[in-house]
Amino acid sequence: xxxxxAMDGLDDLGDLYxxxxxxxxxxxxxxxxLPDANRRAVGHNPLCGDRIAITVRLEAxxxxxxxxxxxxxxxxxxxxxxxxxxxxxxxxxxxxALYGKFHSxxxxxxxxxxxxxxxxxKLAVFGGVSRFxxxxxxxxxxxxxxxxxxxxxxxxxxTEKESS
Amino acid sequence: xxxxxxxxxxxAPALDVAALRREFPILSRKVHGKxxxxxxxxxxxxxxxxxxxxxxxxxxxxNANVQRAVHLLSQRATDAHExxxxxxxxxxxxxxxxxxxxxxxxTEAVNLVAxxxxxxxxxxxxxxxxxxxxxxxxxxxxxxxxxxxxxRLVVAPMDDAGDLVLPELERLLSPRTRIVAVxxxxxxxxxxxxxxxxxxxxxxxxxxxxxxxxxxxxxxRVDVQALDCDFYAFSGHKVYGPTGIGALYGKAAxxxxxPPWQGGGDMILSVTFEKTHYNEVPHKFEAGTPNIAGAVxxxxxxxxxxxxxxxxxxxxxxDLLAYATDRASAVPGVRIVGTAREKxxxxxxxxxxxxxxxxxxxxxxxxxxxxxxxHCAQPVMERLGIPATARxxxxxxxxxxxxxxxxxxxGRVREIFRx
Numbered sequence: 320x321x322x323x324x325a326m327d328g329l330d331d332l333g334d335l336y337x338x339x340x341x342x343x344x345x346x347x348x349x350x351x352x353l354p355d356a357n358r359r360a361v362g363h364n365p366l367c368g369d370r371i372a373i374t375v376r377l378e379a380x381x382x383x384x385x386x387x388x389x390x391x392x393x394x395x396x397x398x399x400x401x402x403x404x405x406x407x408x409x410x411x412x413x414x415x416a417l418y419g420k421f422h423s424x425x426x427x428x429x430x431x432x433x434x435x436x437x438x439x440x441k442l443a444v445f446g447g448v449s450r451f452x453x454x455x456x457x458x459x460x461x462x463x464x465x466x467x468x469x470x471x472x473x474x475x476x477x478t479e480k481e482s483s
Numbered sequence: 484x485x486x487x488x489x490x491x492x493x494x495a496p497a498l499d500v501a502a503l504r505r506e507f508p509i510l511s512r513k514v515h516g517k518x519x520x521x522x523x524x525x526x527x528x529x530x531x532x533x534x535x536x537x538x539x540x541x542x543x544x545x546n547a548n549v550q551r552a553v554h555l556l557s558q559r560a561t562d563a564h565e566x567x568x569x570x571x572x573x574x575x576x577x578x579x580x581x582x583x584x585x586x587x588x589x590t591e592a593v594n595l596v597a598x599x600x601x602x603x604x605x606x607x608x609x610x611x612x613x614x615x616x617x618x619x620x621x622x623x624x625x626x627x628x629x630x631x632x633x634x635r636l637v638v639a640p641m642d643d644a645g646d647l648v649l650p651e652l653e654r655l656l657s658p659r660t661r662i663v664a665v666x667x668x669x670x671x672x673x674x675x676x677x678x679x680x681x682x683x684x685x686x687x688x689x690x691x692x693x694x695x696x697x698x699x700x701x702x703x704r705v706d707v708q709a710l711d712c713d714f715y716a717f718s719g720h721k722v723y724g725p726t727g728i729g730a731l732y733g734k735a736a737x738x739x740x741x742p743p744w745q746g747g748g749d750m751i752l753s754v755t756f757e758k759t760h761y762n763e764v765p766h767k768f769e770a771g772t773p774n775i776a777g778a779v780x781x782x783x784x785x786x787x788x789x790x791x792x793x794x795x796x797x798x799x800x801x802d803l804l805a806y807a808t809d810r811a812s813a814v815p816g817v818r819i820v821g822t823a824r825e826k827x828x829x830x831x832x833x834x835x836x837x838x839x840x841x842x843x844x845x846x847x848x849x850x851x852x853x854x855x856x857x858h859c860a861q862p863v864m865e866r867l868g869i870p871a872t873a874r875x876x877x878x879x880x881x882x883x884x885x886x887x888x889x890x891x892x893x894g895r896v897r898e899i900f901r902x
Contacts, residue, residue, distance in 0.1 A: 331848060335844070367840050367855075368856065370870075390870060391838060391840075392841050394841070451844060454840075
């Protein structure tokens with residue numbers, strides 16, 4: 320088509336499916352069930368088919384060890400993988416704070432560098448998600464599941480009902 | 484590929500797709516800066532100008548309530564509503580217009596039968612026979628009935644290709660089977676089921692059959708008399724009509740002996756606090772003010788289908804599906820899900836190593852709309868051992884160029900995920 324393109328889909332896709340995200344999707348870290356877990360929860364987005372089980376060894380209010388299993392899209396898998404790396408040896412309050420920053424990142428304005436880039440570390444690679452509102456629920460499923468596990472909530476969680 | 488190439492009748496006049504596309508205003512829009520390639524027709528079809536204008540014209544010139552007043556507009560609105568019913572009758576080749584009940588869509592039609600017919604005829608220990616490829620809307624209403632009545636839901640299996648195993652279905656027809664509910668065309672796989680044969684098997688045991696025609700009505704000629712089915716349901720918005728309107732065909736004798744479903748105005752003849760006399764079929768099942776403009780739009784959509792040429796559309800869609808099947812199969816890593824002997828309208832597939840959701844996102848950025856997920860048919864996905872598929876589904880206005888765009892998009896998917 321001859322008219323100028325308002326938005327270049329390819330750059331967006333490059334941001335969404337960055338190298339690190341694809342790497343974690345292919346070789347997810349901490350991809351296991353912890354046999355000695357004392358916190359666990361399951362996340363399920365039935366519309367997508369994304370399913371994740373998180374197991375945590377919580378000691379003195381901090382995450383000693385964490386693992387996840389399950390299947391889903393690149394975003395949900397990479398998010399779980401990078402998250403499990405990021406939250407190790409953090410306290411519950413720290414996880415909550417980190418989640419807040421992550422949530423702002425993936426739902427936030429689509430232009431400009433995220434202000435919390437430094438605090439987010441590797442999690443900053445999910446900045447591209449904000450331009451794909453339909454995919455926010457994929458990025459946040461692991462987080463909601465982890466929070467449910469840490470709070471000791473038993474029920475399966477889903478992010479398909481939240482408005483981005 | 485063997486799918487969908489079986490010619491059914493002499494060659495229909497070729498469809499002038501370019502001209503036909505111009506009748507659909509939305510097809511000229513862009514998505515993410517790219518021309519829209521709309522391949523989510525099994526979810527809902529786009530509407531031609533004839534439908535949009537019929538709805539507007541009705542609202543601007545004839546709007547009033549139906550079956551109520553002596554004034555001119557009420558008469559016009561009633562004529563328009565009943566005129567649409569006659570168009571639906573012709574569309575499915577029912578004997579009489581009173582065999583057509585307007586509903587919100589297929590889902591409501593199935594619920595109507597499960598409740599009004601099912602509550603009377605299905606009891607504890609009785610069986611409702613469905614199939615492994617039903618849409619949730621032809622599963623859940625029967626589960627609700629099952630739970631209320633202490634009945635059983637029995638599921639006829641399909642094979643790995645997505646064909647029903649008819650000898651198994653026949654074996655599962657038991658003395659306790661009260662009704663068979665089956666999709667004419669599978670929304671997730673595109674399988675065209677041999678409905679006439681299923682009806683024959685069921686009727687041999689005195690069991691009535693409901694056909695979920697939501698995915699068949701847009702693609703195939705529907706003839707309820709030839710099928711001899713007892714109920715047939717379809718949705719307006721999948722046959723180029725508006726959302727919120729659909730129809731249930733039911734054999735007159737069955738509809739007549741069924742109790743009403745919902746109570747209210749229009750479905751009654753007279754009401755006192757002691758006793759209400761119900762209206763005649765089909766009005767008995769249409770409580771409250773109906774979706775009059777929706778029915779008018781549906782009638783216009785069926786007229787449009789007729790004038791575009793249903794045989795020509797069927798031949799065109801057959802060609803598209805065969806072409807798409809060939810081209811997509813040739814993309815490395817793409818696997819077609821659903822390879823039934825006869826298919827219509829639907830190409831479900833997976834891309835090795837890439838979740839369907841990611842496929843859908845990449846295609847969307849190319850302007851290509853496909854559905855990803857379980858397609859409201861979770862049991863189908865479970866049966867095939869996959870969480871989800873991507874699904875391209877075709878309509879009269881799709882072209883081989885759009886199939887080429889889809890294939891190029893799949894190349895893009897591989898490019899991104901192969902880095």
